[in-house]
Amino acid sequence: MRRLLLKLSRNSHEVFAKVELKSMFADLTFNNLMRMMTGKRYYGEDVTDDSEAKDFREFIVEVAENGGAGNLADYLPILNWAGNYENKLMELFKKMDDFL
Numbered sequence: 001m002r003r004l005l006l007k008l009s010r011n012s013h014e015v016f017a018k019v020e021l022k023s024m025f026a027d028l029t030f031n032n033l034m035r036m037m038t039g040k041r042y043y044g045e046d047v048t049d050d051s052e053a054k055d056f057r058e059f060i061v062e063v064a065e066n067g068g069a070g071n072l073a074d075y076l077p078i079l080n081w082a083g084n085y086e087n088k089l090m091e092l093f094k095k096m097d098d099f100l
Helices: 002-011 021-037 050-067 077-081 085-099
Strands: none
Touching (some): 002 021, 050 085
């Protein structure tokens, strides 16, 4: 929170300024979660390992893209032959396990 407030105060030090808070709150949330799990920062300033942070951010995007998606084959089993949704999820879970 302190880093977020300092960043906001730097942006509007002399005059009022419009600030886009959505990305800042996302950075704050992900940094808090990852600092609890790994003790490292992956978003915003003061990132210690840029390549690992970049890999993690790409991983989070992939999880977000597949996390809310439903499997159509659950409703129409004939679609099991067309898609490999379950295999994609298994690969994603393996990547998550390896990362953590």
